[in-house]
Amino acid sequence: MLLSRGLPVLKNINSCLTPFKQAVRNSSHQWNYRRPPPPPPKENVLLAELVQGFAWWWVLWHLWTEPGHVFGEYEQIEPSTWTDEELGIPS
Template sequence: MLLSRGATALRALRCLSKNKGQLQQTVRHGHTAWAYRKGTAPPTKTLFMIADFTQGVMWWWILWHLWTEPDHILGEFAWPDSRKWTDEELGIPETLELDE
């Protein structure tokens, strides 16, 4: 097992030594400004307006559906009356009478 891993490591080292000039980091052009050890640029007013609008639509959607379709949260069927359950249904063992 060590021999097989050693052979793989040697192949990788040989490959690395052949390609020394190609191991340089390329420049990456991301979608945001580069921020190294400093804060990022503040968001624009348009971005704040879009975020507020999106949050407003989300809360309207949640509250409207809670108001018009509460069965999604509360369930579709009526809750059973727990006062009508017997001890056997609740899993309560029978009491044993002690002889005195």
């Protein structure tokens, strides 16, 4: 009976003596300390280039074909053509 109770006690003593033992982490990231990170996969680089190219095409195409969305849709009136009534000046 003493032997059956002694083994768990020894395991507890062993765990108390090494409380700061680092457990193995199974994370999906690499640890890069004082060295550059690994390059991204070629597929990711190609996909990023395609998405960026499409986004810039979309912006520039719509600036070229529909500039009213950015610069305003109405023609600016020359202020010298305004009348005193439009300006609120009493006659």
